[in-house]
Amino acid sequence: MSHAAGLRLYNLFPKLAGNMARWITHLDRIRDMGFDWVYVNPWHYAGYSGSLYAVKDHFRYADLFLEGDEPGDRQLARFATAAHDRGLKVMMDLVINHTAFDAVLVETHPEWYQHEPDGAITHPGTLDNGKWVSWGDLAQLDHLGPHHEALWAYWRDVAWHYMDLGIDGFRCDAAYHVPMPVWQWLLPAVREKAPGTLFLAETLGCPASDIIALAEAGFDGVFNSTKWWDFRADWFLKEYRKWSGCAPSIAFAESHDTPRLAAELGGNREAIAQRYLFSALVSGGVMMPMGFEFGFRKPLDVVKTVPFDWEEASLDLTGFISEANRLKREHAVFQQEGDLFALDSGNRMALALVKQTFDKRHKALLLVNASRQEWQRALLPKVADELGVTFLTDVSPGARMEAIPENLIYDLRPSEIKVFVGTIDASRPHRVGREAVAT
Secondary structure (H helix, E strand, C coil): CCCCCCCEEEEECHHHHCCHHHHHCCHHHHHHCCCCEEEECCCEEECCCCCCCCEEEEEEECHHHCCCCCCHHHHHHHHHHHHHHCCCEEEEEECCCEEECCCHHHHHCHHHECECCCCCECCCEEEECCEEEECCCEEEECCCCCCHHHHHHHHHHHHHHHHHCCCCEEEECCHHHCCHHHHHHHHHHHHCCCCCCEEEECCCCCCHHHHHHHHHCCCCEEECCHHHCCCCCCHHHHHHHHHCCCCCEEEECCCCCCCCHHHHCCCCHHHHHHHHHHHHHHCCEEEEECCHHHCCCCCCCCCCCCHHHCCCCCCCCHHHHHHHHHHHHHCHHHCCCCCEEEECCCCCCEEEEEEECCCCCEEEEEEEECCCCCCEEEEECCHHHHHCEEEEEECCCCCCCCCCCCCEEEEECCCCEEEEEEEECCCCCCCCCCCCCCC
């Protein structure tokens, strides 16, 4: 099983948290909520734009994250040790697609970059409604150029440097923009120091073929688009089947690149909790950014966010998140991405989703109310037979059913998720997955 199976990742956003000494003050809460990894966005000294992802010097720390005159390496090592003492592993961003346009490497190794016909270093960019948008604060590296061996070795040395300070894994930003041969060389090279080093590929917006290629290159996990699913359209189940079996995916209810869910949902506690619980259970891994647990509404900004943006809590989801993470930790079916299909619940607003382990021995049934305003009824005749399980147990957060009737009729509160787990009856044939969602 992949190292990413069952991963519970807390994103400590450094611009919101402040210096590394203050990072440590959050670790007890992160541990108590049941997370096992802490992921920190880039802490490096940034270029003129100030963006976390426009790195000027990979071996120097942004002043905001330092306390006093003590070397940054020593402060980071202290943070990593504090995390390890609490049973938490530490992940950092590895941003190798580009650097800041005013990066140290631009001066010391201009031959590592792509150049325009006039000799100027190329800015990366993207197509937006058919129009090319250039990112002027960034410089595009040339990973397949004549000097690629030295460039690749540089990234290995960057990773090794931070591993020596206690870093256990890497989230690779815009991984699908980097040529695949780079990863095919770099990941094994980095793992020469520590074979269990975890690599996650940021993959949002890339085609399934790229996700499969990244998994084959050695990545332990990718990120999925669960956040944008309305529980009714069929695109998510189709997308899920494309990557299932390649590498575990990580779901999230919000990220540092999205609006805050509490702002999007007007502070609706039940709806916010529903999105986290679903993210935690449907995918192999789950990620949550700092402040989600308190209903923060200000978006995280890689340039503008500062520690003074820390908000007064509008709600407290720490206990609920702990329970959701416990379910993920205790049940193998919530750590794997075996078959996933929907049953007909008799109500298109009440999703009945079946998830099972790769060996099909363990199954889960999630009943999801897609409405945030109205109760919805789910009707599942002969539910245990339909799932091919010996018995079902209600493991939902909060109140639970002591016994599951043969013909399950359940009225879901607005935004409620009911969670059942079961073991197959070996005397019955396995039920195969289905393509259609409930109608």
